[in-house]
Amino acid sequence: RRAEVTAAAAVRQSKREFYASLLKEVEAVLEGERNWISGMANVSALVFHGLRPRGEAHVNWVGFYTRTNAEGRLLLGPFQGEVACVVINPGRGVCGAAAARKETVIVPDVHEFPGHIACSDKTNSEIVVPMFNAKGNVVGVFDLDATNLRGFDEEDRAGLEAITQRLMQLVDWPHDW
Amino acid sequence: RRAEVTAAAAVRQSKREFYASLLKEVEAVLEGERNWISGMANVSALVFHGLRPRGEAHVNWVGFYTRTNAEGRLLLGPFQGEVACVVINPGRGVCGAAAARKETVIVPDVHEFPGHIACSDKTNSEIVVPMFNAKGNVVGVFDLDATNLRGFDEEDRAGLEAITQRLMQLVDWPHDW
Numbered sequence: 064r065r066a067e068v069t070a071a072a073a074v075r076q077s078k079r080e081f082y083a084s085l086l087k088e089v090e091a092v093l094e095g096e097r098n099w100i101s102g103m104a105n106v107s108a109l110v111f112h113g114l115r116p117r118g119e120a121h122v123n124w125v126g127f128y129t130r131t132n133a134e135g136r137l138l139l140g141p142f143q144g145e146v147a148c149v150v151i152n153p154g155r156g157v158c159g160a161a162a163a164r165k166e167t168v169i170v171p172d173v174h175e176f177p178g179h180i181a182c183s184d185k186t187n188s189e190i191v192v193p194m195f196n197a198k199g200n201v202v203g204v205f206d207l208d209a210t211n212l213r214g215f216d217e218e219d220r221a222g223l224e225a226i227t228q229r230l231m232q233l234v235d236w237p238h239d240w
Numbered sequence: 241r242r243a244e245v246t247a248a249a250a251v252r253q254s255k256r257e258f259y260a261s262l263l264k265e266v267e268a269v270l271e272g273e274r275n276w277i278s279g280m281a282n283v284s285a286l287v288f289h290g291l292r293p294r295g296e297a298h299v300n301w302v303g304f305y306t307r308t309n310a311e312g313r314l315l316l317g318p319f320q321g322e323v324a325c326v327v328i329n330p331g332r333g334v335c336g337a338a339a340a341r342k343e344t345v346i347v348p349d350v351h352e353f354p355g356h357i358a359c360s361d362k363t364n365s366e367i368v369v370p371m372f373n374a375k376g377n378v379v380g381v382f383d384l385d386a387t388n389l390r391g392f393d394e395e396d397r398a399g400l401e402a403i404t405q406r407l408m409q410l411v412d413w414p415h416d417w
Contacts, residue, residue, distance in 0.1 A: 092323055092326075095326075095327075096315070096326045096327055098308060098315045098316075098326070100277060100306075100308075100315070100316070100317055100318070101315050101316040101317070101326045104303070104316055104317060104318050104319055104324075105316065105323050105324065105326065108319070108321065108322055108323045108324070109323050112322055112323070126281070129277075131275060131277075138273070138275045138277070138278050139275075139277070139278040139281055139282065140277055140278070140281060140318070141277070141281050141317070141318040141319070142281055142285070142318070143320060144285065145285055145289055146269055146282050146285045146286050146289070147281075147282065147285070149269075149272075149273045149275070149278045149282065150272075150273055
């Protein structure tokens with residue numbers, strides 16, 4: 064019920080308003096339990112089911128890759144969407160690029176991104192936000208795919224960076240990498 | 241593309257054939273990387289997107305709850321569907337019942353199950369399969385919800401138990417509880 068009300072309201076909001084209310088939902092869902100896996104799982108659901116009814120980005124995948132090893136490989140974490148690539152080696156694809164550059168990467172057309180990893184041939188645009196621990200190390204990435212070209216813009220960057228930052232504040236991360 | 245072909249084929253198969261080919265897909269996806277989180281994330285996606293086009297169960301949620309603490313609380317793990325309850329206390333709801341009884345629980349109508357936890361008011365039936373480690377301890381549950389009554393039957397039980405068992409063989413579980 065709450066999700067339906069939120070979805071209907073989300074369509075009418077400006078993107079900035081939408082992300083402000085989505086951030087509040089993220090904070091509410093993460094309250095009271097700091098488990099990192101539960102947190103990532105529910106944040107992917109909130110963002111996926113929040114963005115889809117808006118229709119600017121035809122979002123087909125929202126989820127996390129985390130560094131669960133000292134070598135810098137990214138491994139698939141909780142997500143919403145179809146089955147996905149499990150391992151991303153350092154620097155590979157848009158996820159690897161965002162982790163290496165330590166900044167959000169927006170790709171309007173994945174087919175023009177050198178070394179793009181095609182987990183799904185339906186994906187045409189992508190945004191990847193790095194996740195930082197308290198030491199400033201990249202411990203993972205938050206990855207969103209869309210089936211349309213130019214699905215994500217600077218407002219998505221700002222909104223998703225705020226959500227990712229809040230997630231990292233509100234969960235306990237089990238690794239130091 | 242692979243997911244579309246599979247979905248089209250899945251609709252024509254008997255449920256037993258469907259689960260046999262889904263088990264093969266699970267094995268293929270889990271091959272080469274034993275991370276428990278990646279494994280649960282991809283298995284929820286395969287089962288969710290595999291079952292939905294068949295239409296027998298109008299599946300609205302597929303995911304995992306795991307014991308990440310010695311006290312027996314279940315915490316939300318990777319899933320497909322809308323935002324979900326994070327904590328399930330010992331013995332509570334269908335998930336808690338399956339963990340306590342150490343056996344699969346099929347609930348044709350959740351409104352008739354004493355102590356049912358309503359994460360979503362769209363859910364009308366549910367199946368929960370316990371996950372066992374090598375010592376035979378319950379370390380989590382695999383939970384599926386459907387919006388129709390009587391969404392799951394004995395063939396779902398057999399198919400989902402086989403998938404859950406294979407998942408537990410093919411990932412490294414980080415806890416002994």
